[in-house]
Amino acid sequence: MAASDVPPIQVPDGFTVWAASDLHGQRGAVDRLLARAGLSDGAGRWVAPPGSALVVTGDVVDRGPDSVGLVRRLVSLRAQAAQAGGLVALLEGNHEMQVLGGLAGQDRLFRALLAFGGGATFLSAGMAPGEWTGLSAEAIRARLDALAPDFEPALWSFAPYARWRDVLLVHGGPVPGLSLEAFGQGAERLWIRRGFFEAAEPFPDGAGWAAYREAGIARVVYGHTPVERASAAHGGHALNVDTWRGGVVSLARIPPEGDLGAAVVLTEPAEARATEDDPAAASEARVYDAHLPGDVDAWLASVGTDHPRP
Numbered sequence: 001m002a003a004s005d006v007p008p009i010q011v012p013d014g015f016t017v018w019a020a021s022d023l024h025g026q027r028g029a030v031d032r033l034l035a036r037a038g039l040s041d042g043a044g045r046w047v048a049p050p051g052s053a054l055v056v057t058g059d060v061v062d063r064g065p066d067s068v069g070l071v072r073r074l075v076s077l078r079a080q081a082a083q084a085g086g087l088v089a090l091l092e093g094n095h096e097m098q099v100l101g102g103l104a105g106q107d108r109l110f111r112a113l114l115a116f117g118g119g120a121t122f123l124s125a126g127m128a129p130g131e132w133t134g135l136s137a138e139a140i141r142a143r144l145d146a147l148a149p150d151f152e153p154a155l156w157s158f159a160p161y162a163r164w165r166d167v168l169l170v171h172g173g174p175v176p177g178l179s180l181e182a183f184g185q186g187a188e189r190l191w192i193r194r195g196f197f198e199a200a201e202p203f204p205d206g207a208g209w210a211a212y213r214e215a216g217i218a219r220v221v222y223g224h225t226p227v228e229r230a231s232a233a234h235g236g237h238a239l240n241v242d243t244w245r246g247g248v249v250s251l252a253r254i255p256p257e258g259d260l261g262a263a264v265v266l267t268e269p270a271e272a273r274a275t276e277d278d279p280a281a282a283s284e285a286r287v288y289d290a291h292l293p294g295d296v297d298a299w300l301a302s303v304g305t306d307h308p309r310p
């Protein structure tokens with residue numbers, strides 16, 4: 001089964017596509033970027049011309065100042081865009097799975113949630129600083145659901161990946177050797193890093209990427225691994241737009257064909273984190289990267305597909 005039961009999103013070929021990733025609660029910077037791109041008025045109203053799309057490739061929550069506010073902003077813009085001949089695609093990241101699975105009681109996901117900035121999400125819902133310390137996942141979830149009942153349903157509505165022309169948009173990247181169906185159903189796409197962007201086999205021509213190539217995918221827009229500025233890989237067939245390391249939030253206009261390194265990229269400074277990552281746990285990142293995709297797959301298989309929607 002998929003990381004959720006939401007189908008992948010197909011963006012019509014003729015649309016103009018803007019992409020961002022790893023927004024991590026940066027509602028102010030996102031508002032400024034959307035206004036500069038002509039997508040919103042900077043205060044939550046979708047103003048883009050018909051045929052405009054915004055694709056957010058996951059990790060909307062945790063770390064930054066207003067996770068709940070940013071999710072609400074993007075869900076509202078998604079509804080407005082759908083009524084105005086546009087499209088907002090909200091895609092899953094590992095942080096959305098850490099919130100949903102962690103608060104559902106999956107132990108390793110809960111530890112990852114607390115270690116990697118989940119407290120910032122609790123704060124943005126209205127919990128007091130440190131209120132969650134020592135609480136069970138169940139107790140935190142009950143408090144969060146009472147303060148922000150729309151929040152978990154909104155995260156359940158995120159899609160596994162999107163496609164536009166020959167572009168795949170996904171949080172971590174394509175996973176080598178998989179069919180497109182297996183790629184969409186497993187959680188590895190949320191965590192993969194060097195296995196995609198430093199793969200010895202070039203994308204999309206290497207043997208391991210045959211299923212993607214045969215499905216018409218030749219380029220990938222992704223995030224998850226923080227970089228200083230939007231960075232092309234695989235000879236311009238891949239573009240990482242997670243610029244968390246550079247202290248900025250980026251919004252990239254994806255060229256309809258050719259070198260992704262030629263994308264127009266707008267940036268705005270990120271605000272300070274609301275909570276720091278746990279430095280001890282951060283050293284376990286590779287352990288989490290190795291275990292959590294399987295944990296998510298097992299957890300989702302156990303909870304089934306009947307999730308609340310906004």
Ligand SMILES: [Mn+2]
Pocket residue numbers: 022059093094095171190223224225
């Ligand atoms: Mn991520």
